[in-house]
Amino acid sequence: MSTTPWVHNFKGLDRLPADIRTQLETKSHIIEVPAGTQIFAPGQTADSLWLLLDGTVKVQQKSETGRDIFLYRVHAGDSCVLTTASMLAFEDHAAEGTAETDIKAVAIPRDLFDSLVAKSPVFREFVFTAYSRRITDLFTLIDDIVFQRMDVRLAARLLELADGANIVRATHAVLATELGTAREVISRTLSEFQRRGWIEQSRGEVRLVGRAGMERLIKTAAAPA
Amino acid sequence: MSTTPWVHNFKGLDRLPADIRTQLETKSHIIEVPAGTQIFAPGQTADSLWLLLDGTVKVQQKSETGRDIFLYRVHAGDSCVLTTASMLAFEDHAAEGTAETDIKAVAIPRDLFDSLVAKSPVFREFVFTAYSRRITDLFTLIDDIVFQRMDVRLAARLLELADGANIVRATHAVLATELGTAREVISRTLSEFQRRGWIEQSRGEVRLVGRAGMERLIKTAAAPA
DNA sequence: TCTGTTTGGTGACGAAGTCACCGTCGTGCC
DNA sequence: GGCACGACGGTGACTTCGTCACCAAACAGA
Numbered sequence: 001m002s003t004t005p006w007v008h009n010f011k012g013l014d015r016l017p018a019d020i021r022t023q024l025e026t027k028s029h030i031i032e033v034p035a036g037t038q039i040f041a042p043g044q045t046a047d048s049l050w051l052l053l054d055g056t057v058k059v060q061q062k063s064e065t066g067r068d069i070f071l072y073r074v075h076a077g078d079s080c081v082l083t084t085a086s087m088l089a090f091e092d093h094a095a096e097g098t099a100e101t102d103i104k105a106v107a108i109p110r111d112l113f114d115s116l117v118a119k120s121p122v123f124r125e126f127v128f129t130a131y132s133r134r135i136t137d138l139f140t141l142i143d144d145i146v147f148q149r150m151d152v153r154l155a156a157r158l159l160e161l162a163d164g165a166n167i168v169r170a171t172h173a174v175l176a177t178e179l180g181t182a183r184e185v186i187s188r189t190l191s192e193f194q195r196r197g198w199i200e201q202s203r204g205e206v207r208l209v210g211r212a213g214m215e216r217l218i219k220t221a222a223a224p225a
Numbered sequence: 226m227s228t229t230p231w232v233h234n235f236k237g238l239d240r241l242p243a244d245i246r247t248q249l250e251t252k253s254h255i256i257e258v259p260a261g262t263q264i265f266a267p268g269q270t271a272d273s274l275w276l277l278l279d280g281t282v283k284v285q286q287k288s289e290t291g292r293d294i295f296l297y298r299v300h301a302g303d304s305c306v307l308t309t310a311s312m313l314a315f316e317d318h319a320a321e322g323t324a325e326t327d328i329k330a331v332a333i334p335r336d337l338f339d340s341l342v343a344k345s346p347v348f349r350e351f352v353f354t355a356y357s358r359r360i361t362d363l364f365t366l367i368d369d370i371v372f373q374r375m376d377v378r379l380a381a382r383l384l385e386l387a388d389g390a391n392i393v394r395a396t397h398a399v400l401a402t403e404l405g406t407a408r409e410v411i412s413r414t415l416s417e418f419q420r421r422g423w424i425e426q427s428r429g430e431v432r433l434v435g436r437a438g439m440e441r442l443i444k445t446a447a448a449p450a
Numbered sequence: 451t452c453t454g455t456t457t458g459g460t461g462a463c464g465a466a467g468t469c470a471c472c473g474t475c476g477t478g479c480c
Numbered sequence: 481g482g483c484a485c486g487a488c489g490g491t492g493a494c495t496t497c498g499t500c501a502c503c504a505a506a507c508a509g510a
Contacts, residue, residue: 061364064447065372071364082360084353093361094368118343128309131356135307138363139286139296139320145370146405147290150466172489180371182467187489203475203488222289375497397458407498412458428457428506 006030006053006106009077012126020120028108039080039097046083049113052076054104059097060177070178071095072137080105081130084113145180151189152221153179155214158199158206166208231255231278231331234302237351245345253333264305264322271308273332277301280328285402286320295403296320297362305330306355309338370405376414377446378404380439383424383431391433 007013007021016024030053033039039057040046057074059082074080074097082095108116116123144153157178161168172190176183190206193199198210208214232238232246241249255278258264264282265271282299284307299305299322307320333341341348369378382403386393397415401408415431418424423435433439 061368063368063372067372069368069371071367082357084357093357093364095361095364114346114349117349118346121339121343124339124342131360132307132309135356135360135363136319138360138367142296142363142367142370142405143286143288143294143319145367146294147288147292171487173487180367183489184468184491185466187491188466191490201489396456398456408458409460409499410497412460413497416459426458 006051009053010051010079010126011077012122012129016120016122020116020123024108024112024116024123027112028106031105031107033099033103033105035099035101035103037099037103039099039103040083041096042094048107048109049084050080051106051108052078052080052103053106055099055101057097057103058100059095061095063094068177069180072134072141073100079126079130081127081134084127149221150179150181150185151192152218154186154189155193155198155217158208159211159214159218162208166211168206168208169204170206171204231276234278235276235304235351236302237347237354241345241347245341245348249333249337249341249348252337253331256330256332258324258328258330260324260326260328262324262328264324264328265308266321267319273334274309274338275305276331276333277303277305278329278331280324280326280330282322282328283325284320284322288319293402294405297359297366298325304351304355306352306359309352374446375404375406375410376417377443379411379414380418380423380442383433384436384439384443387433391436393431393433394429395431396429 005025007016007025013021013024028048031050035055039050042062052074054076056076057080059071059074060068061071062068080097082093082097117127154175157175158168161170163169170178172186173183176186179186190199190201193214194201196210196213198208198213200207200209230250232241232250238246238249253273256275260280264275267287277299279301281301282305284296284299285293286296287293305322307322342352379400382400383393386395388394395403397411398408401411404411415424415426418439419426421435421438423433423438425432425434
């Protein structure tokens with residue numbers, strides 16, 4: 001790890017001038033947290049910006065109605081820009097972030113973050129790009145929720161979540177909050193997928209055995225012309 | 226207008242130190258555009274950040290399916306941060322912004338924006354606050370879309386859109402894209418509101434004559450406990 | 451005045467969310 | 481081992497919402 005500097009894991013940051021980069025590397029520190037850890041939560045103020053080296057973080061909105069809804073997933077190579085908001089204590093967001101897997105990340109302390117934004121145009125660009133990508137991601141999420149059929153969205157999500165062996169380890173309830181729908185809808189849709197021979201199910205997991213069919217479903221929905 | 230400096234219209238900016246403030250006031254310029262103007266659109270790159278002095282801007286997502294969906298509204302006193310993304314040509318967003326009314330705004334050119342972000346912590350905070358507010362707004366929008374009933378959302382939107390005389394000037398079709406639903410649903414729901422004596426309708430406008438009832442509907446939906 | 455467009459209304463249907471309830475599987479405890 | 485409880489998944493009935501295919505009235509321009 002120490003042999004290849006982590007800066008190269010982040011598109012944009014490798015263009016930092018040497019002095020800034022040294023500063024970033026010396027004044028930030030690498031942290032590791034186990035799966036399941038709350039990274040941030042409503043009401044908490046963060047003290048550093050995280051850049052994910054390894055693992056994934058799931059960001060969900062805690063609804064007033066008690067139900068959760070999935071917003072986005074932070075992957076290795078992404079930064080957790082939402083924390084900059086709470087970092088600077090501007091507003092309290094209603095979102096919470098949880099480590100889905102064991103996590104390795106770079107933590108940039110608040111004052112270092114601020115000084116880098118001030119000093120480095122490249123770092124500025126990095127931060128703003130991250131912000132606007134989040135926003136445009138949310139735009140397409142909204143688009144999806146409003147216009148896309150459930151079966152298409154579920155098929156797409158299954159393909160995303162599948163591991164190397166084409167297995168998705170998630171309960172129907174989890175898939176439901178991922179897509180902002182009800183568990184029953186997931187159950188019914190998965191039954192239909194199974195009937196079509198696209199998947200096999202067992203408790204807590206879905207095995208994809210007919211990706212082609214699901215991909216076809218998605219494609220036809222995307223290009224109705 | 227020139228007597229009261231516009232800086233005071235923006236929460237946060239009045240805390241700028243005198244020199245920065247002078248720079249901001251001299252190097253930016255006031256622009257006015259008529260209602261209906263496209264402020265930004267997919268594929269276009271903006272060259273300045275707008276701070277709204279007067280009027281409203283409606284930001285919509287152009288969906289691939291050809292349909293539009295309302296995202297948010299920029300009011301006087303808000304900044305149009307989304308343009309910073311396209312300003313720096315980071316990504317092309319699929320959103321478009323239209324002037325709903327005649328608009329007066331402060332345009333901060335790209336290089337001034339960049340230098341202010343570098344120099345002034347107060348300006349930085351202003352920008353980041355604006356960004357994170359947009360993001361949290363989108364969070365609550367998603368929450369609304371997923372969990373809130375149409376009639377509640379429509380009632381709330383009507384109350385927001387009503388002018389001083391309690392009149393909403395909008396066609397059913399416009400209200401439909403505002404809420405990301407179909408015109409038929411709006412028509413039916415409005416009929417129901419009319420039946421309950423909450424509104425009166427005529428071509429292109431809705432008169433609110435029973436705000437109390439609508440407010441009650443919203444309140445019961447918000448606090449089911 | 452005639453005509454094309456915009457706006458709004460309706461019924462039928464399908465997709466999705468809600469509610470109530472049940473069976474099954476797994477885990478841990480006695 | 482047997483039991484109890486909780487997590488997980490399945491199902492039917494019903495409501496709400498989105499879609500489709502129309503139609504009628506209001507309006508604007510020629």
